[in-house]
Amino acid sequence: MHIVVCVKQVPDTKIIKINPKTNTLDRRSAPAILNPYDAHAVQEAVKIRNKTGGTISVLSMGPPQAVAVIKKSVEIGADLGYLISDRAFAGADTLATSYALSKALEKISKDNPIDLVICGKHAIDGDTGQVGPGIARRLDIPPITNVIEVSEVNKEEKYVHIKRKQIDGYEVIQSQLPCLLTVEKEINDIEYAPLTNMINAARYEPVIWSVNDLEDVDKTQLGLKGSPTIVGKMFSPPKLEGGKRIEGSTDSQVEQLMGILMERKDLLKIKTANS
């Protein structure tokens, strides 16, 4: 079983600041981390490999510093890592990103055919959730998004059973292998890695490919040139205002609350998928 996980280096958006003048992310203000969803993707690959055996490779596109997220993935339990890094990839939108990643996946699969690709649900910076499905489309394999459980992997008969998150529950799917999953955080808990993984990661040096190492690449589909997305305008959403605070004695608080609820009956409606 060969599982490839796509991992992206992102700024830690919990701390990142927005430059108020230009409305762009001040990338220096936050450390770069492994996209949190991708950490769960790697962890899920580890869980699967522990049952089926095989190899986990991780793939990232980014600047040379993105080696750090590959090492982090090795900590979690990946075996191999590939970084595609080249000026030609810079400024890519989701279309160009998924093109470049799919070309790298094709090359990886020549050595060791890929049975399963796993991505995060979305990257916490770009936030589109389009790269996973974009890759699947190009590799012509089924994309299965919002995965919350991989309940069965049968590598002999080449199928998987998957639970997909829905607004009002979940959906159970059987899919062929190979396929591509994008995973939610609730799919697993990141485990505290064994010491040997930490030592392996500290020592690990990933394979780094430039654009010329990939095969059959149409360079016009890469990077800024290959990105039809035009960023019109960026703005920070207005700050959320704190809710109203009810104060006073318990009795008076209850009274006030009842008053609000009687006035705003809509607050009591239970949300359903259709409403």
Next chain:
Amino acid sequence: MSEKFDVIVVGAGPAGTSCAYNCAKNGLKVLLIERGEYPGSKNVMGGVLYRKQMEDIIPEFWKEAPLERPVVEQRFWMMDKESVVQFGYKGLEWAAEPYNNFTVLRAQFDQWFAQKAVEQGALLINETVVTECIVENGKVIGVRTDRPDGEAYADVVVLADGVNSLLSKQLGFHREFRPDEVALTVMEVINLPKDKINDRFNLEGNHGTTIEIFGDSTKGNLGTAFLYTNKESLNIGVGTTLSSMIKAKLKPYELLDYLKKHPMVRPYLEGGESAEYLAHLIPEGGFNSVPRVAGNGVLVVGDAAQLVNAIHREGSNMAMASGQMAAEAIVEAKKDDDFSENSLNRYKEALFGSFIIKDLEKYKDAAHTFETYPQYFKEYLPMMNKAMSKFFTVDGTPKREKQKEIMRSVTAEKGTFKVMQDIYRAWKAVK
């Protein structure tokens, strides 16, 4: 399954990283284990990095290390409630290579330094706590961590786990430190624009100032405070021995608050934005508290060995130098393939022959003297402020008469003999 290394270093502060760097540079297989998210993530220092000991490890480090400002001025304040007597030195020779010392932010500096050790070939792992040394037949043969399958083995384990080293305590190298052997220090990083800092401290470009503050900064208790300039922030902190704090019922954050609001300090901080609040212990027991530093398969370096000169606020440099001496001893021990205490005692010999132990020995009674005789901080500093005020106030009294009056008021309060005795005692403690 568990791997064996030549050396395992516990703690990626200046001591551990220096040791790992020098071992790796000499071709040894080194594992450096740090519990923080990254080296420096939890480390605290007022911020003065001394050029000399760093340069001994990485020549011309200032060309690439993340430093804040080269220090061109050092001021010392004897502070009372509404006054301060100051002296200091500013010299532009300190603004050019090879510099004297620098202010640094440890979160950045430690990370950079550890990366240098990695470039030499050391393996660094973060987010891993060493819980104990593995001891077999009276010899340390490795460490146990909090991770699954968490054992790793080595010929030598270097304990660079900082003040309050739990690991050397487990080995019985030292007892629990007494409250008068450690200082509790709190500090804050306050963001302030560069031009404001340069205006307030009368600085040009990237030049920096350090101010050490004695007296009312600790409400007269044994301790000091500091105010250092970074590129775009100030480090302000204050600490006293734990015993003083307990005795005077001081709360560290209240003391820092008091200092920040002090009329002599306040104007420097005006409009600044608090960015970080940190608290840390400093080992201040000095010479008399230095524990056992070598055993079979194990060495203790840096704060873990209590190597801090509290009077001169030197710690990081002693940490680095001790780490380097430990590395040299290990390289020699490796040649003989002998990692017994006897062989590793080369480190102890080097340490005791160096400036580190000599300096600690010089001041071995200082803290004790100042703690036992609180008059220095509580009485003489305010007296000095009053004397200066009197002397420089122009009120028609002849200067000679003023001098006499000042002497009279000092001795009247304490008696001539007592004053002479105090002066002699203080001189003896620091001579």
